[in-house]
Amino acid sequence: MNSAPLDDVRAGIPTTWVNPRRSQDVPGVVTLDDVRDADARLRRFAPFLAEAFDGPWHLGPEGIEAGIIDSPIVEVPRMRAALGLRGSLWLKRDDELPISGSIKARGGIYEVLTVAERLALDAGWAGGDPSAGDHRDFAGPDLREHLSRYTIAVGSTGNLGLSIGIMARALGFRAVIHMSADARQWKKELLRSLGAEVIEYEGDYGIAVETGRAQAAADPHTHFVDDESSRELFLGYAVAGLRLVDQLETAGLTPTAEHPLHVHLPCGVGGGPGGIVAGLHLALRDRGVDTAHLHCWYAEPVQAPCMLLALATGRGDAIAVQDLGLHGRTVADGLAVGRASQLAWSATKDLVAGAYTVRDDELFRLLRLLDETEGIRLEPSALAGAAGPTALRDLENPSGACHLAWATGGSMVPDSEMATYLAS
Numbered sequence: 001m002n003s004a005p006l007d008d009v010r011a012g013i014p015t016t017w018v019n020p021r022r023s024q025d026v027p028g029v030v031t032l033d034d035v036r037d038a039d040a041r042l043r044r045f046a047p048f049l050a051e052a053f054d055g056p057w058h059l060g061p062e063g064i065e066a067g068i069i070d071s072p073i074v075e076v077p078r079m080r081a082a083l084g085l086r087g088s089l090w091l092k093r094d095d096e097l098p099i100s101g102s103i104k105a106r107g108g109i110y111e112v113l114t115v116a117e118r119l120a121l122d123a124g125w126a127g128g129d130p131s132a133g134d135h136r137d138f139a140g141p142d143l144r145e146h147l148s149r150y151t152i153a154v155g156s157t158g159n160l161g162l163s164i165g166i167m168a169r170a171l172g173f174r175a176v177i178h179m180s181a182d183a184r185q186w187k188k189e190l191l192r193s194l195g196a197e198v199i200e201y202e203g204d205y206g207i208a209v210e211t212g213r214a215q216a217a218a219d220p221h222t223h224f225v226d227d228e229s230s231r232e233l234f235l236g237y238a239v240a241g242l243r244l245v246d247q248l249e250t251a252g253l254t255p256t257a258e259h260p261l262h263v264h265l266p267c268g269v270g271g272g273p274g275g276i277v278a279g280l281h282l283a284l285r286d287r288g289v290d291t292a293h294l295h296c297w298y299a300e301p302v303q304a305p306c307m308l309l310a311l312a313t314g315r316g317d318a319i320a321v322q323d324l325g326l327h328g329r330t331v332a333d334g335l336a337v338g339r340a341s342q343l344a345w346s347a348t349k350d351l352v353a354g355a356y357t358v359r360d361d362e363l364f365r366l367l368r369l370l371d372e373t374e375g376i377r378l379e380p381s382a383l384a385g386a387a388g389p390t391a392l393r394d395l396e397n398p399s400g401a402c403h404l405a406w407a408t409g410g411s412m413v414p415d416s417e418m419a420t421y422l423a424s
């Protein structure tokens with residue numbers, strides 16, 4: 001990295017880093033077959049999800065009719081005009097994902113389902129054999145009884161804990177969520193109301209994760225979801241990239257030389273956005289699309305640009321934002337991460353177009369603007385990608401470009417909390 005951007009990063013000034021070595025080859029960390037396999041597993045569970053979340057568990061904004069956890073892409077022309085952008089602006093509405101209302105509904109739920117399926121098969125359940133039943137069996141007493149002997153644990157500042165806790169409880173697992181004491185109160189209350197155990201830690205969030213990991217390692221009946229290194233989480237997110245290809249085609253947004261596509265991804269540890277980057281590249285290439293016209297960007301808070309640092313220095317998880325004197329605190333709680341995931345970094349470092357940073361006050365400005373222009377309310381983290389089109393304005397930004405900002409969460413934020421955001 002040349003020193004000017006690094007100085008800006010250190011000073012907390014919004015910065016854009018452009019990847020000098022891009023390749024079209026997806027590293028073998030995950031393959032298209034892996035992602036298709038994950039998609040198929042989610043589809044197998046769809047009848048169960050439709051049934052399980054059609055009653056007292058109905059938590060998501062829209063319910064979950066067909067049992068498929070996915071969201072639409074929508075054009076936001078009034079927001080585009082307000083930002084003074086050329087080209088077109090779209091949002092991926094993961095804020096409306098069923099069950100837990102954030103991008104974490106993809107990876108977190110997928111990992112819990114994977115564990116449940118494996119435990120059931122190990123116990124002699126004849127799943128997959130159509131004559132002997134289907135995944136709706138998971139709603140019945142026998143499998144719930146069996147799964148209740150196991151614990152799913154996770155260390156989380158919020159949305160991941162919510163997704164894992166909700167899904168684990170819906171399957172009958174015991175759920176233990178290790179959280180920092182300053183995590184949002186409404187998330188802790190919701191989890192406790194579902195019968196999850198929430199353990200709070202004063203001070204450093206890293207201690208919550210360490211403690212959770214160590215406790216799980218000592219107990220063979222506990223599965224710990226590891227946000228920094230989980231392949232299952234990564235694959236669950238990658239399914240979003242696979243499915244996006246059809247949505248792009250329907251909307252006429254498949255990237256071409258005349259109409260390049262920029263995808264803007266709010267980034268914490270990188271598992272969510274990284275999985276999407278990998279899945280989207282794999283799926284587009286499989287359709288014969290030249291991914292040179294696809295530009296994926298990681299969007300991070302100025303105080304927590306862990307992926308930008310990992311990429312720009314080439315050091316992956318060997319560097320943390322604290323090494324540059326940044327404190328890592330931000331209103332974007334889903335992105336308040338000091339160190340990137342080695343898995344996400346290594347799988348996408350040659351694929352991404354780059355990374356940029358956004359100030360907290362800009363997140364709030366965009367949050368208000370999106371509410372005023374389009375009536376869409378997101379949580380602060382989810383606005384990071386909406387800063388991208390403006391951040392890239394000085395770079396090549398031909399009028400034919402389409403920008404797709406990933407709206408990563410918001411629909412489960414209580415009204416009182418949202419009112420605070422809108423007034424910030």
Ligand SMILES: *Cc1c(COP(=O)(O)O)cnc(C)c1O
Nearest residue numbers: 159268269270271272334408409
């Ligand atoms: C977790 C989260 C992200 C980022 O996902 P990572 O896998 O941590 O990179 C983005 N937005 C929201 C709302 C999140 O909760």
